[in-house]
Amino acid sequence: xxxxxxxxxxxxxxxxxxxxxxxxxxxxxxxxxxxxxxxxxxxxxxxxxxxxxxxxxxxxxxxxxxxxxxxxxxxxxxxxxxxxxxxxxxxxxxxxxxxxxxxxxxxxxxxxxxxxxxxxxxxxxxxxxxxxxxxxxxxxxxxxxxxxxxxxxxxxxxxxxxxxxxxxxxxxxxxxxxxxxxxxxxxxxxxxxxxxxxxxxxxxxxxxxxxxxxxxxxxxxxxxxxxxxx
Amino acid sequence: xxxxxxxxxxxxxxxxxxxxxxxxxxxxxxxxxxxxxxxxxxxxxxxxxxxxxxxxxxxxxxxxxxxxxxxxxxxxxxxxxxxxxxxxxxxxxxxxxxxxxxxxxxxxxxxxxxxxxxxxxxxxxxxxxxxxxxxxxxxxxxxxxxxxxxxxxxxxxxxxxxxxxxxxxxxxxxxxxxxxxxxxxxxxxxxxxxxxxxxxxxxxxxxxxxxxxxxxxxxxxxxxxxxxxx
Numbered sequence: 001x002x003x004x005x006x007x008x009x010x011x012x013x014x015x016x017x018x019x020x021x022x023x024x025x026x027x028x029x030x031x032x033x034x035x036x037x038x039x040x041x042x043x044x045x046x047x048x049x050x051x052x053x054x055x056x057x058x059x060x061x062x063x064x065x066x067x068x069x070x071x072x073x074x075x076x077x078x079x080x081x082x083x084x085x086x087x088x089x090x091x092x093x094x095x096x097x098x099x100x101x102x103x104x105x106x107x108x109x110x111x112x113x114x115x116x117x118x119x120x121x122x123x124x125x126x127x128x129x130x131x132x133x134x135x136x137x138x139x140x141x142x143x144x145x146x147x148x149x150x151x152x153x154x155x156x157x158x159x160x161x162x163x164x165x166x167x168x169x170x171x172x173x174x175x176x177x178x179x180x181x182x183x184x185x186x187x188x189x190x191x192x193x194x195x196x197x198x199x200x201x202x203x204x205x206x207x208x209x210x211x212x213x214x215x216x217x218x219x220x221x222x223x224x225x226x227x228x229x230x
Numbered sequence: 231x232x233x234x235x236x237x238x239x240x241x242x243x244x245x246x247x248x249x250x251x252x253x254x255x256x257x258x259x260x261x262x263x264x265x266x267x268x269x270x271x272x273x274x275x276x277x278x279x280x281x282x283x284x285x286x287x288x289x290x291x292x293x294x295x296x297x298x299x300x301x302x303x304x305x306x307x308x309x310x311x312x313x314x315x316x317x318x319x320x321x322x323x324x325x326x327x328x329x330x331x332x333x334x335x336x337x338x339x340x341x342x343x344x345x346x347x348x349x350x351x352x353x354x355x356x357x358x359x360x361x362x363x364x365x366x367x368x369x370x371x372x373x374x375x376x377x378x379x380x381x382x383x384x385x386x387x388x389x390x391x392x393x394x395x396x397x398x399x400x401x402x403x404x405x406x407x408x409x410x411x412x413x414x415x416x417x418x419x420x421x422x423x424x425x426x427x428x429x430x431x432x433x434x435x436x437x438x439x440x441x442x443x444x445x446x447x448x449x450x451x452x453x454x455x456x457x458x459x460x
Binding site: 099101110147148 | 290292293294295296298299328329330331332333334336337338340341342344345346364365367369370373374376377378380381382383385386
C-alpha cells in the first residue's frame with residue numbers, strides 16, 4: 001500500500017517544495033491548507049494551483065478564525081515591515097508572528113493523519129524561520145512529535161506512530177529553490193509576499209519577498225515572481 | 231495584577247466545575263468554547279449560560295470544522311452507543327472519540343493564552359475519560375505542556391511559561407459534583423448528553439448520561455438534569 005503523508009501547504013515556495021519532495025519519496029500527498037483570516041487570501045488560490053499541478057491525492061482547506069484572538073500583523077492591522085536587511089530580520093520575533101500558528105496547523109494535520117492513516121506530517125519550516133519564530137525550531141518540532149504520539153489511538157497503540165518531517169530544516173533558500181527546480185516545482189504558482197495586491201502580485205519589499213528574491217539570485221535560477229509595478 | 235487563566239468550557243458538568251475552581255483560586259477566567267460541527271449545538275448555549283452565571287472576564291467561541299476530516303460519532307453519522315455498563319465503557323476507545331480533539335482545543339487555548347497573557351490553561355479531563363481517550367491521560371497533558379513552552383514567545387523567553395491545569399484528573403464524578411456544588415455551580419445549566427434533543431433534554435442512556443446520573447446518586451446531590459420524556 002502506498003504510504004500517505006499530510007503536507008501543510010501554504011501556497012508559498014517552501015511548502016510547494018516539501019510537497020514535491022514527499023511525492024519524490026513515494027508518498028501519496030494529502031495537502032492541507034488553512035483559511036485563517038489571513039489578509040492575503042491569494043495564498044489559498046496559489047495552494048490550490050500547486051496542489052492541482054502536483055497531482056495530490058486530496059487537498060483539504062480548513063477554515064479557522066485566528067482573528068478571534070488577534071495579535072499579529074498577518075491577521076491584524078499592524079503594518080508589515082519593509083526593506084529590512086537580514087540582520088534586522090534575524091534580530092527578534094517578527095511582528096508577522098501568529099500566536100501558536102504552527103501548533104494549531106499541526107494539530108489539524110494530526111487529526112487528518114489519523115483519519116486517513118498517514119504516517120507522516122510534513123511541514124516546510126527552515127533555519128531561516130527559526131531564528132525568529134519559536135514554533136519553527138527543531139526542539140519544538142520534536143516536542144510536538146512526542147506529544148502527538150501520546151494523543152492519538154494509532155500513536156498510543158503503536159499501530160502507526162506519526163513522524164513530523166521537516167525536510168527543509170537545514171537548507172538555505174537557494175538550496176530549497178535548486179532542489180524544487182530539479183523536482184519540477186513551478187515556482188510561478190507560489191506566493192511568498194506578506195503584502196500582495198489583490199491580483200497576487202508581490203510587493204518585493206517585505207521580509208519574505210527580500211529573502212525569496214535573494215534565494216533565486218543565489219540559486220542562479222530565474223525569478224518567476226510577478227511583482228507589483230513601481 | 232490578577233492572574234488570568236484560559237478555561238476550556240464545553241457546556242458540560244466537568245468544565246463548569248473547573249471554571250468555578252479556577253475562579254476560587256483567584257484567577258480571572260477567560261472561557262473558550264468551540265463550535266466544531268458537533269451534532270449537539272445545545273452544548274454551546276449551555277456554555278454561554280455557565281459563563282454568564284460564573285461572571286467570566288471574557289467568553290470566546292472559536293468556530294472550527296472537525297467534520298472536514300470525519301471520523302467520530304460526535305461529528306459523523308455513527309450511532310451513539312446506549313445503556314452500556316462501566317466495564318464496556320472502559321474497554322476501548324469510544325466511538326465518540328474525535329481525532330486529535332483536545333490537541334486542537336488546547337492549541338487554540340495556547341494562542342488565546344499568549345494574546346491575553348494567561349499563565350494557565352485549565353481543562354476538565356478526568357480519570358474516567360482517560361481509560362478511553364488517549365488525549366486525556368496525564369502523560370499526554372505533560373507532553374503537551376512541554377511542547378507549548380517551546381512554541382510561544384512567552385514560553386521561550388521564560389517571561390510567562392504556561393501551565394496546563396487538570397484539577398479534576400484524579401476525581402470521581404461524585405467528587406467533582408460535590409466540589410462544584412460547594413462552589414455554587416448550577417449544574418442545571420450544564421449538559422453532558424451525547425444525544426440530546428433540540429431543547430437540550432438529555433437522553434439518559436448514552437455513556438455520558440449514565441456516568442452523570444450515577445455521579446449525582448453517589449454524591450448524594452439531587453440530579454437537576456432535564457431528561458427526555460419516556
